Amino acid sequence: MKIKAILIAGLVSALTITTVSAQEKEKRTPQERATMLTERMDKALVLTADQKAKISELNLGVALKNERIRKDATLTKDKKKEALEANKATRDMNLKMILTPEQYAKVQKMEAKMHDRREERKGEKKEHEQPEELK
Numbered sequence: 001m002k003i004k005a006i007l008i009a010g011l012v013s014a015l016t017i018t019t020v021s022a023q024e025k026e027k028r029t030p031q032e033r034a035t036m037l038t039e040r041m042d043k044a045l046v047l048t049a050d051q052k053a054k055i056s057e058l059n060l061g062v063a064l065k066n067e068r069i070r071k072d073a074t075l076t077k078d079k080k081k082e083a084l085e086a087n088k089a090t091r092d093m094n095l096k097m098i099l100t101p102e103q104y105a106k107v108q109k110m111e112a113k114m115h116d117r118r119e120e121r122k123g124e125k126k127e128h129e130q131p132e133e134l135k
Contacts, residue, residue, distance in 0.1 A: 030063035037063075044110060045103045054098045062091045 028036075038056045041047065047055065069075065069083045096104050 030067045031060060034059035034063040041107070045099065045106060047103075051098055051103075055095070058091060058094050058098070062087050 034056065037059045038052065041055060041059075042052050045051075065087050066084055069080055069087070072080070075083065095107060099107065
């Protein structure tokens with residue numbers, strides 16, 4: 001009986017931690033997201049001090065613009081998507097000027113992997129939402 005109680009308590013704790021982590025992730029400010037991205041890029045690409053400063057400024061600008069777009073209630077979902085894609089294109093163009101060709105290629109690979117993971121999660125989410133008879 002004690003073992004069952006301990007297992008249940010452990011499960012509840014794990015679920016609580018997962019929920020809190022997900023909520024904290026959603027609450028990150030544009031500045032925090034930009035800093036985290038810059039640090040991740042620095043670790044993966046071994047940026048020079050000049051590159052890191054420029055990329056930090058670029059990431060912050062993009063994060064702030066994206067935040068404004070997401071919160072703009074006057075924009076339709078399609079207009080938001082369009083504006084976010086335009087920001088991404090501008091960011092990519094700037095990254096190409098800041099990074100070496102090798103670093104830029106590595107960024108492209110990293111972003112492709114992240115995109116694939118996001119698509120996989122979307123697919124898994126949709127599978128869970130479908131009624132059993134449609135699976």
